[in-house]
Amino acid sequence: MARYTGPKSKISRRFGEPIMGPSKALNKKNYPPGVHGRGRRSKKSEYALQLMEKQKVKYIYGILERQFRNLFHRAAIKDGITGENMLKYCEARLDNTVYRLGIAPTRRAARQLVSHKHILVDGEVVNIPSYSLRPGQVISVREKSKSLEAVTESLVSHSSKRYTWLEWQGPDMVGKFVTYPERDQIPENINEQLIVELYSK
The missing domain is CATH 3.10.290.10 (RNA-binding S4 domain)
Incomplete structure (x- = not known):
């Protein structure tokens, strides 16, 4: 069955947010995981930011790549704003x-x-x-x-x-x-526009 089964605190540290639930590791080590976590350059390319935002949504809602692609396609063909439609389907x-x-x-x-x-x-x-x-x-x-x-x-x-x-x-x-919830009712810190830009390339 499609799901992520790896360490949760690593994911939270990667994004700097408790996206998979409260994490003590995030308070103790507020830098990305890995041997180069502290020294990693902070400036990221536009593509890297878009990809990270997509990965963040996938981890938050527990969706793997193929499911997410299908869900985004449903959101894109539906009337309205694609990014908001995508989050509505995730919430549903x-x-x-x-x-x-x-x-x-x-x-x-x-x-x-x-x-x-x-x-x-x-x-x-x-x-x-x-x-x-x-x-x-x-x-x-x-x-x-x-x-x-x-x-x-x-x-x-x-x-x-x-x-x-x-x-x-x-x-x-x-x-x-x-x-379906409106965008301002969904509390998660997500920039859905970055995901729309990623898929529109």
């Missing part, structure tokens, strides 16, 4: 929505919950993390999975984080993907 992924609803503490954990058939979409089990949700679809935790310690602990710790494009009914563990 089932694993990302499970994470945003607070059912899982990280996107990796959300991916595992989906893969292990703990999540329902419109009452049916869906075990494909990349499943693209449509506005109005209902996401819920399977009845026999509601007592899972990982789920209950995550819901308690994420109770204060809510997003305007999602609805959540805590007691029933049922959420709704109301609409």
